[in-house]
Amino acid sequence: MITKTTQWPAPAKLNLFLYITGRRDNGYHDLQTLFQFIDRCDTLTITANNSDAISITPAIEGVALEDNLIYRAADALRKAAGISAGADIHLDKILPMGGGLGGGSSDAATTLVALNYLWQTQLSTDQLADIGLALGADVPVFVRGVSAFAEGVGEKLQPATPEEKWYLVVKPEVSIATVDIFTHPELTRDTEKRPLETLLSGCYENDCEKIVRRLHPEVDKALSWLLEYAPSRLTGTGACVFSEFSTQRDAIATLKKLPDWFHGFVAKGVNTSPLLTALSTHSSEDQ
Secondary structure, eight states, X not given: OOOSOEEEEEXXXXXXXXXXXXXXXXXXXXXXXXXXXXXXXXXXXXXXXXXSOEEEESOOTTOOGGGSHHHHHHHHHHHHXXXXXXXXXXXXXOSXXXXXXXXXXXXXXXXXXXXXXXXXXXXXXXXXXXXXXXXXXXXXXXXXXXXXXXXXXXXXXXXXXXXOOEEEXXXXXXXXXXXXXXXXXXXXXXXXXXXXXXXXXXXXXXXXXXXXXXXXXXXXXXXXXXXTTSOEEEOTTSSOEEEEESSHHHHHHHXXXXXXXXXXXXXXEESBOHHHHHHHHHHHHTO
């Protein structure tokens, strides 16, 4: 066990496109989506120990420790590895909740990858991804740490290398529950399933955007503003929206024009997760 205190990034993701190709009998939806990471991250500071207790700070008001996704990830890893171990975990959260950036899933994935390393449990990436899938459909892509084309309910992943553009990400003052969008009767659910090569060469769209814009005027307002400057879309089921730029300068220039009633940031699209970089760095330092 490695007991020194270490820091680990939990990056956000964008859905560069999102198409809903069907609905299953169990209510889940078949998707085609393209995940890319951005270099804006939550940070987990972790100290592993032999106490058999997992502490997480700060506490989330109204959420029991055992229901915290970070705790669930750590506990699931212990059970899968058949070990008794503990950790003190502090989360510095900057990614908005309910924003479609995958922050909660990313926090869980970083917990799995970091504690697998710190506890020296030696589970494979495939094993960690399987544990992650039980926690949430987006967790495996964060565990694997490479941009990916996803199908099925999001669990079928194929590595992809979309262009690493600069993004202006805007978070309207609204939090959107994914279930509210995927259960909406007017959601598009019959988009034609297409090969990745066809999707990459076309215009990127998000099938959830129409419903989200109708239900949440704040999102509609943000997208309408962004579209004056660059190609812009919803990520996931929102509420965050983003515009893409070829240069950091252009993205920052548009950020400076952002009206006071919006909050935004500029980030770089990256096809290798900062989490993988951190794992490699920690591994090199401890050899």
